[in-house]
Amino acid sequence: MEYSLRILGSGSAKPSVDRFQTCQILEMRERQFLIDCGEGAQTRLRQYNSRTSRLNHIFISHLHGDHCLGLVGLLSTFGMLGRMNDLVIHSHPLLEKILGEQIRFFAVECHFRIFFEPFNPDVSEIIYEDKAVTVRTLPLKHTVPTCGFLFEEKPLSRHINKEMVDAFNVPIAYYKDLKEGKDFITPDGEIVSNRRLTIEPSERKRMAYMSDTAYSERNLRWIEGVDLLYHESTYLSDVDKVKLKTRMHSSAAQAAQIAYMAGAKKLVLGHYSSSYKSSQPFQDEARKIFPESYAANDGDTFEF
């Protein structure tokens, strides 16, 4: 699965019989990203037989226990399993202060280095970038500073049409220009349109993760048209309005409303309150507003 989001935990803070706390593993071609890391993340990785050899970056949305208390156990186990690659944890600046003592103590056998990369939860900015992918923070509205994340491939360059460049005798030195969309001018001064020499690149993929948040349209501009939108939906719409407001969470309908307004291709729901027995009503509620809604359960994988 080249592009997929696997749900390791679809529950929220209070323990539930069949849901672990929030954790997801995102695959984007040869990259893996762990998004949040609730208690038991390492157990789920083992249960679902998920390999983590390409996992080098972990993104923590906020400092509530159900989103980060699985980190120490996971790092300690990585150490026992002989991991050698460095690992970067992107989070609120306080995380290192809170977990640092434990990590230093329990991850003594680690042969890899752990780097904390703090981000400012008040602004939207790019906090990760490699040659093909960027990750942007999306400040949310929660009881503590919280960010969602937008994972997106960079615009892809056009592909060379080998048959055509050979027919026009285009020198290799011009390929770079062609990939960027430039036309080719022959030695005789004839202009050969770029469209004749190159092929449309495949569409770049984008996935947005909206962690714990009250309803907010603040990030719509960033997540417009995303291939996959994960949005928390702790409650159903019939929840007590005061509860929804003071706890600063979203209902399934509100998550669907955001997906609809953003023009997302697919919506995945999760982070249900343990007071609900099934995720089905969440899916039903969301689909009335946004038909491509899916209520996740632990272990589900969503391709995009």
Add this chain to the structure above:
Amino acid sequence: MEYSLRILGSGSAKPSVDRFQTCQILEMRERQFLIDCGEGAQTRLRQYNSRTSRLNHIFISHLHGDHCLGLVGLLSTFGMLGRMNDLVIHSHPLLEKILGEQIRFFAVECHFRIFFEPFNPDVSEIIYEDKAVTVRTLPLKHTVPTCGFLFEEKPLSRHINKEMVDAFNVPIAYYKDLKEGKDFITPDGEIVSNRRLTIEPSERKRMAYMSDTAYSERNLRWIEGVDLLYHESTYLSDVDKVKLKTRMHSSAAQAAQIAYMAGAKKLVLGHYSSSYKSSQPFQDEARKIFPESYAANDGDTFEF
């Protein structure tokens, strides 16, 4: 179940598909004790529908992650669930230093107080006592300072035989002496033997928990005749001898040997290495030496 040990996690450090890390809940009449607290303990408590209203003391055998990384999540959840009773954590002195920062951060909503009661892991001593029960540390042989625990009821006083004390007109003021085993002397100077006036008390119950340890006979004197002995058995006997020695764990046969020499009534095995698929071979191996051996799986309850 007046006296029982419930296994919340029968695995060891590396994650396994169907076993959580070490954690047990011990019931002794109206008391509950949590013994070790691996990651996911709160989830298991929920899954097994275990009530914790009488749980006020947690005993941590040593500071390896698989024995204590479930503490912060558990305490934080207790806070969310509205717990009011103080909670005491008995452990190596370092635990407070390592977890203190996290607990203060994540258990902000707690309306109960958390006390750390450090013990010296080098000596055997009573670290808990109430009117009916004591808990004694049992220093073990492991790669870090580690203690097992002996939970035992105090010797029970004899019961008054109501019919007989009435027949001999024993004044109520003498009952205390009778319960302690003293004879009664009538106003005429006649000696009435205590055995005629009282009834044997029911036997006091004793349970010993031998956490991570290499084979050691050091604590035999304390655990002689225990009703239930939990002893770790990370490996089977055919494990590489160097591994058994350097990691300082026990085989099922070694655990059975200790149970046999102690004259225990029942042996429970756990803490299996994740490299084994089933607990059955552990039980088979132990029963060759000690027939009353039981290999625990998560969720099992052992009465005694």
